[in-house]
Amino acid sequence: MKKGTKTQGIVERIDFPNKGIVFTEEGEKVIVKNTIPGQKVEFVVNKVRRGKAEGRLMEVVEKSPLEEACDCPHFGICGGCVYKSLPYEKQLDLKVNQVKKLVEDAVKDKCEYEFLPAISSPLQNEYRNKMEFTFGDEYLDGPLALGMHKRGSFYDIVPVKECKIMDEDFRTILKVVTKYFDEKGVSFYHRMRHEGYLRHLLVRKATKTGEILVDLITSTQIEKLPVNEKELLEGFAKVLLKEEYKGTIKGILHTKNDSLADVVKDEGTETLFGDNFFYEEIMGLKFKISPFSFFQTNSLGAEVLYQTAREFISDSVSNGDSKDEALNEVLSDKVIFDLYSGTGTIAQMMSPVAQKVVGVEIVEEAVEAAKDNAKLNNINNCEFIAGDVLKVIDNIEEKPNYIILDPPRDGIHPKAIEKIIDYGVDHMVYISCKPTSLARDLEILLARGYKVDKIRCVDMFPFTANIETVALLQRVN
Incomplete structure (x- = not known):
């Protein structure tokens, strides 16, 4: 297939992020973004490299059987939502299956793990803050x-x-x-x-x-x-x-x-x-x-996300006890590292059950906001450090008993992940906003003595291509 070719095809599936896998009548495979499984689309090939072709969507010739009437007049024109014409349950399944495939490809047969049902956003419309x-x-x-x-x-x-x-x-x-x-x-x-x-x-x-x-x-x-x-x-x-x-x-x-x-x-x-x-x-x-400080764009969804992370931590230390009792008993004299801590939301959430929480964040404004918010909530056992995780953790005197990871979209720097692994903590919770980065980092963690215990998706961004994923990791050797 040559660049500039205009043709049609059927969308077989969507790979993360928003990559429609289209097959023409001749059986040729082309990646076309902003499509939905089952659609018949017309596109122009705008890139051909190493035998792989990408096309630009020109027109949806036939709608997918999955689609329904869309309530937004801007859909398809605006660069925001990509799944607004899908019922919410259908688009959630689509995104979860994308994550599931990426995780399966990363883990393979290295360990057994539980992929829990996804949690929906509390609001599907008017959720953006x-x-x-x-x-x-x-x-x-x-x-x-x-x-x-x-x-x-x-x-x-x-x-x-x-x-x-x-x-x-x-x-x-x-x-x-x-x-x-x-x-x-x-x-x-x-x-x-x-x-x-x-x-x-x-x-x-x-x-x-x-x-x-x-x-x-x-x-x-x-x-x-x-x-x-x-x-x-x-x-x-x-x-x-x-x-x-x-x-x-x-x-x-x-x-x-x-x-x-x-x-x-x-x-x-x-x-x-x-x-x-x-x-x-x-x-x-x-x-x-403040106007430029980081905060999750879905406040009610953030509560669900952080509650999921807290439950994963509880499950990893409970030993049959009630989760809250387990957290208090097991972590009360322990140090938790919240790496890539942002404005300190997770650190402050965990502070009541830990001896100390250390947050590390590269954005200085976010660190100052975290300190201010800790004072606002009368929390005095959180320390927030400004700097790159890769460089900062070498200078922290305390050693963690538990690590929470919430990195930016590109995931964890390869050298930083090696240092994190070297702490040898029994459990880690990894919160990811980009499943391809999570899958890449899981491969490294599994190769270095950890196994995936459980995974759950939390939908923070209805009708867009994005979804959050929480993974619980356990050290096995």
Whole structure:
């Protein structure tokens, strides 16, 4: 099959992440993203390498028997959801089977393990507590738009005013802000010319407290603004505060960003109204969240994820006792390492049953937030260290009795995983947001004396291609 070939085929399956395995009538295999098993699709081959072909989806010729009517007008245009036309149970099965296949290929016959039923997200719609919108236009020289990037496009913006997975208050804010700046005639930042003012809008909301933080990200190019910048920003805050929401506006911010990259970056933030933070609650703990600090995008799903991790830890030490009693008895004089600890959520969750919890995180802002949150929750047996796990663990005096791993999407650095294994702890819990990275790291852990005890998927991102996985590992030799 040659590059540029336009043809059709049937989607046989989806491999992680979002790779549709399509077979043509001639039996040729092509990878086509953004497809669903059972669809007949038309595509153009855009890459052929070492006998493997990849194609760009042009049209869904026939829908899959698995699909149903979709309730989102943006589906297929927006670059967000990929499974919105599937019933929730079907898309969950699809993602779990992807993880199951990756784990089976990694473990092979090296050990027996239990693959537990997946846990659904408590909310399938309106679960996202954070959205980063981009200013632009829907088409070349079109009117101002604010939303998500169009699928497959670096420039075009889809104004996702009816997006189903974000909070209703986010949809309201999206409409209000677009209308305000469109009426003022303010230009968006052109990503090729590097000219213009409006760049992004960051919105966060606490599921438990209902507090909302809105942050407008702009360039510092104020020369061509139709009005004085101070007046413009005051008006921006005023129109937001006039609107009615289910939640409460806790803060309105303005962040400057002159980076050439199309990313949300903090190069100076001022508070236009209220505070520059808000509070969220997870498993009885309170967390202070700033506009750029990491926090799981599905608050209720995060509770399920962390509860699953805690249950795995309980199971590994229970010996038939009640799980809570086992945790207190076995870990009360023990040290737990929470590696890749983020803002310290897991560390603080485990602190009541451990003598000490040591968290290591490379993002300094997240470490400072973890320290602040520990004080907020009156926790004094957690230590948070800023630095790369690979380098930091050599300098920690304490030795762990238990290790919790929650690495970024790319997994654990090969040299770091060797150092982690050398601690020789009896059990580890590995929380993964990318199953291909988990599978790779499991191969190393199994080769170095560990076995997989049990695995469970937790769906934190309904209708997208992503899913979290929790694995319990036990040392056997």
